[in-house]
Amino acid sequence: xxPGYLGGDKHLTTAPFYIPVQEKILEVETKMREVATDHHxxxxxAINHLLASGGKRxxxxxxxxxxxxxxxxxxxxxxxxxxIELLHTATLVHDDLIDGAFLRRGIPTLxxxxxxxxxxxxxxxIFACAAKLAAQTESVELMYKFAxxxxxxxxxxxxxxxxxxxxxxxxxxxxxxxxxxxxxFVLATTAPSILSPMRDSTxxxxxxxxxxxxxxxxxIDDVLDFTGQPSxxxxxxxxxxxxxxxxxxxxxxxEDNPDDPNLVRMLNQESLSENRLxxxxxxIQTSGAIERSIEQAxxxxxxxxxxxxxxxxxxxxEALEDLSRYIVNRHR
Numbered sequence: 271x272x273p274g275y276l277g278g279d280k281h282l283t284t285a286p287f288y289i290p291v292q293e294k295i296l297e298v299e300t301k302m303r304e305v306a307t308d309h310h311x312x313x314x315x316a317i318n319h320l321l322a323s324g325g326k327r328x329x330x331x332x333x334x335x336x337x338x339x340x341x342x343x344x345x346x347x348x349x350x351x352x353x354i355e356l357l358h359t360a361t362l363v364h365d366d367l368i369d370g371a372f373l374r375r376g377i378p379t380l381x382x383x384x385x386x387x388x389x390x391x392x393x394x395x396i397f398a399c400a401a402k403l404a405a406q407t408e409s410v411e412l413m414y415k416f417a418x419x420x421x422x423x424x425x426x427x428x429x430x431x432x433x434x435x436x437x438x439x440x441x442x443x444x445x446x447x448x449x450x451x452x453x454x455f456v457l458a459t460t461a462p463s464i465l466s467p468m469r470d471s472t473x474x475x476x477x478x479x480x481x482x483x484x485x486x487x488x489x490i491d492d493v494l495d496f497t498g499q500p501s502x503x504x505x506x507x508x509x510x511x512x513x514x515x516x517x518x519x520x521x522x523x524x525e526d527n528p529d530d531p532n533l534v535r536m537l538n539q540e541s542l543s544e545n546r547l548x549x550x551x552x553x554i555q556t557s558g559a560i561e562r563s564i565e566q567a568x569x570x571x572x573x574x575x576x577x578x579x580x581x582x583x584x585x586x587x588e589a590l591e592d593l594s595r596y597i598v599n600r601h602r
Contacts, residue, residue, distance in 0.1 A: 285326075285596055287589040291334040294348055298330045301352040305399040316380060316392050317399075320359050323377040329458045330355045332483070332593065337462035339586035340472055346407040350461050353403035353416065356396055358454055361423055363393035368427070369513060412464045415457060422453045438516050438524055438537065447488040448481075455484025468582075475580045479590070482574025487597050489567040492517035494601060496555055508551045514539060518566065522559035564601060571598045 288295065299321070306317040330351035337347030365371075366379040367389045381389040397420070404416045426449020459480030463473045495510050496519055510517050514536070516524075524533060532550040535542055542550065554560070571594050578590055 287335070287593040287596060288331055290586055290589050291331055291338065294334045294344070294351070295327055295330055297348045298327070298352045298355065301348060301403060302356055305356070305403055313392060313395055317396065320363065320380065323374065327355060328487070328593070329358055329454055332455060332458040332480070332590070333462055335586040335590050335593070336459050336476060337465060339582055339584050339590070340462055340466035340468050342462045342465035346465050347462055349403045349406040350412070350465065353400045354454065354458050356400035356403065357420065360393045360396035360400060363389060363396065407465060409464055412461050415461055415464065419453050419457045422449050426450055438521055440521060443516070443518055443521055444485065447485060451488035452481055452484035455487065456480035472581055475577045478577035479574045479581070482570045482577065483594050483597055486567040486570040486574065489518055489563055489570070490598060490600050492519060493560055493563050493567070496551065496560060497601060508547070511536065511551065512547065518563045519554055519559040522562045523554045523557050526557065527553070564598070567598050571595065
């Protein structure tokens with residue numbers, strides 16, 4: 271088996287942090303597909319389509335590495351990792367429908383092929399599959415954490431949809447990306463701690479580590495929205511801005527350029543021509559806002575590494591250090 275092979279052409283990577291858990295990630299892939307058997311064949315086909323459409327399985331890798339580092343039961347950790355990735359997949363199904371997105375990573379989304387009703391029900395089914403896998407850990411505390419994470423994600427989406435008087439502040443942004451992304455990474459680090467015999471002495475540090483890498487991950491995603499190649503990220507440059515979503519580079523640009531007419535129009539939900547949108551994107555790219563955002567992601571990553579430093583030093587610990595750095599360096 272090649273180093274870093276995750277299963278399927280879409281999951282090839284040379285990132286070294288995958289190597290200690292590459293066999294377990296193949297087990298995760300199997301579990302995710304098995305849980306959809308014995309149901310309507312279209313549901314199984316939909317899940318296979320979603321699981322084959324990309325993603326580097328970072329969250330399952332975090333859960334598996336953390337679990338192994340803390341001495342959690344390997345079989346239960348595999349079920350946990352599969353449940354986290356299916357939970358993430360289900361949120362993407364619903365997000366794509368809400369956003370009207372027909373492509374993700376350059377591949378048609380589920381709602382590009384199915385009706386809205388069928389898409390919602392498929393997302394619901396995947397949520398149920400994720401919960402079923404989480405229940406295989408036989409931990410009530412973990413199931414509570416799983417349910418709380420799902421509630422956090424949904425509440426964040428509702429808050430974003432129904433916010434009438436948007437406040438474009440750094441604090442509001444952090445709350446939003448924690449709900450969207452950070453909470454899943456926290457689940458991927460705290461749930462293995464719950465399964466560990468070292469739960470009482472590791473939970474807080476595991477939580478801090480998950481928070482730091484989760485926040486850094488989303489900030490870099492928001493940077494890549496401005497700097498990534500459409501062919502690699504699977505969406506147009508500044509896609510979030512086109513959708514009216516204010517991310518950290520925009521917030522930093524707004525602080526220094528509150529009177530930019532193109533930005534003012536965009537914040538007032540007025541349409542911009544492609545030419546004006548291009549001017550705004552270029553202004554943000556050259557303003558220093560991108561660099562400031564990367565610096566902030568690095569701060570979160572460093573905070574995560576500080577928390578990780580209090581946890582057992584094992585080969586998995588070293589892999590998690592590599593993963594923390596990989597998350598920030600994705601923009602290069």
